[in-house]
Amino acid sequence: MPQNRDVLVNVPIEPIPYRYSCQWDTWFKTFFISQWVNKLNNTLLTICPAPLNNEIHHGRFLDSIGTNYYKSAQLQSIMQNIYDGKIPKNSIFFFHDLWFPGIEQIAYTSDLLGLNFRITGCLHAGAYDPNDFLYQNNLGRWAVHFEHALLSLADCVFVATEYHKQLILKSRSCDPNKIKVTGFPIYFDEINKIQHKEKIKKENIIIFPNRLDPEKNPEIFIELQHKFSKDKKFASWKWLKTVEEYTTKENYYKLLLKAKIAISFSDQETWGIAMQECLAAGCMIFVPDKLSYVEMYDDELRYSSIYNLENKLKKFISKKDLKFSLDRSKESLEMITIQGTEAINNIFYWLNRIYKETTY
Secondary structure, eight states, X not given: OOOOSOEEEEEOOOOOTTSSHHHHHHHHHHHHIIIIIIITOOEEEEOOOOOSOSSOSSSSSSOHHHHHHHHHHHHHHHHHHHHTTSSOTTOEEEESSSOOTTHHHHXXXXXXXXXXXXXXXXXXXXXXXXXXXXXXXXXXHHHHHHHHHHHXXXXXXXXXXXXXXXXXXXXXXXXGGGEEEOOOOOOOHHHHHHHHHHOOOOOSEEEEOSOSOGGGXXXXXXXXXXXXXXXXXXXXXXXXXXXXXXXXXXXXXHHHHHOSEEEOOOSOOSSOHHHHHHHHTTOEEEEESSTTHHHHSOGGGEESSHHHHHHHHHHHHTOSSOOOSOSTTHHHHHHHHHHHHHHHHHHHHHHHHHHHHOOO
């Protein structure tokens, strides 16, 4: 690799097919090669060791052992590259997941050797949110100190919405100017390709697209299912929890394309991916009137109470001619699509700002 002082160190999340990490790995590398390497003639170094596994064995949406193994392997590779001179002074680090035990060691090395590394990344879930599983599983007793250090060390923190920025600032000490609202990098190519190829038709299906964790409140979905199944007008509708119905991501997308309605009952969400995917798959979505949903979706798609949700569902289901072109939520879909396609560009804008402001 050429010895170039202008190095962007790209640090992905471990590749798990059920999550978006594989897509992110492709999307970010493609964009960085186009903008950082080809246009600016700089060096991109992606830290991507072999994962412990590609499945989730010890956890729900991430493997607690696998993720720590992978990040530890990334840290070892980073230190080897610093030692070999491939990560020189003034390099910029971009972490797909800023919640990275080991960042403090990178900062430690940078400060002791005067390397002036710049640390940036996307902050996903964390103990800063009292409804998040990290907080709920007793990690809050020490994670609060780690997150304070993390936010102190980072030069730039990327989040999806203003809601998440304010949630972080509410509980953690941080310069608000460090936190940049960029949107969530998500494209809907896979959903569109499946639909174009198979022409999947909508069925009378209502889905719960979230994982079955307490903060997602799956029990409310079950309660509504029982209630609606007693009414003859709605008895023909199937109520499905997606995690119980699919084994691959392609099958998951096919189920979204079949469903007419998707519902969220979340008390916590970081990027709101599932509902965005449902909207892209042509589902009518209903989300609680809180969290970042308030920023992302209009009144028609939000409910203020379970009673209000029941009325919205009945009104929608009872229509004689159900249209799923999503005319009412077209603006929401367009906004989400624009945010998704522009998010990586927004992130790179700030990386480029840091690059230009670096004094050599």
